[in-house]
Amino acid sequence: MGGTSWSSDSYSRIASSHSTKSKDDIFTSTSLASDMSPKGVKFREARDSDAHPESLAINVFLDETGSMGDIPYILVKEKLGALMETIMKHGIPHPAVLFGGIGDHHSDRSPLQVGQFESGTEELNLWLTKIFLEANGGGQDMESYLLAWLFAARHTSIDCFEKRGVKGFLFTIGDERSWDSVDGESLKNLMGYSASEGITDAEILAEAQRTYHVFHIHVNCTGYKDNKTVIGYWRKMLGERCIVLEDYNALAEVIASTVAVMHGVDLKSITANFDKNTAKLVSGALANITSVTTTSKKDGVVKL
Helix, strand or coil: CCCCCCCHHHHHHHHHHHCCCCHHHHCCCCCCCHHHCCCCCCCEEECCCCCCCCCEEEEEEEECCHHHCHHHHHHHHHHHHHHHHHHHHCCCCCEEEEEEEECCCCCCCCCEEECCCECCHHHHHHHHHCCCCCCCCCCCCEECCHHHHHHHHHHEEEHHHHHHCCCEEEEEEECCEECCEECHHHHHHHHCCCCCCCEEHHHHHHHHCCCEEEEEEEECCCCCCCCHHHHHHHHHHHHHHEEEECCHHHHHHHHHHHHHHHCCCCHHHHHCCCCHHHHHHHHHHCCCCCCCCEECCCCCCEEC
């Protein structure tokens, strides 16, 4: 994470340049970009700086399989501004966002892709558009969302938690449930570990939750709409932090509003800035989300 900052004017220029482009014109990667590979990565860092003295780490992992490929396209083309500006308008002036991609470790070439934590407009656009939309998946109702938990738990280092005891945020987005485990051999191949034992979803989720508020946004407008097995899995794993979203066009606003609500902002004051349909979608999705406090490791001070 560098010292660059979000600029609405810069994003307007980027969005204008994207406005007439197809998904293939924007997402040009035909394989995993080398700097998006998790293999051999020790840490992705979200550090404070003169420009961002109190950074807040936010991970957004997007399902890049066939059923979900339009979401990154809409996000970068139309909604990146809504994501950043909604967060910053509601008391979080220094978000550091990492975009990543999730696939299926049983069938995909690139089941985990990770950018860098960034706050600047150009940089966020760069990492988001580098995601390789593999558009594959395994043909069942499971993807490897637990790889996002693994990476966040073991391969990120964030000042918000390490300096101030404030948890970051980790969002996975998709329409299926997670595989319940990853075997050691797959982890060696994917992450470059010299040796590894397998992990279960419950084990690695618990690790990620030590430093992050972990959410999953179930996109409830695909072939898995209202699927009891899929939603039941997420309810079991995350409880109220399974967010069911009826229209993925409101995804950016849901992510941003979740961060704000968890930091004590009243949901109605956030949705008052949205159009009527978006406000309804966000209010419905976040009806059960409430703010929390975390305790500093260093001095026991209670902070949001």
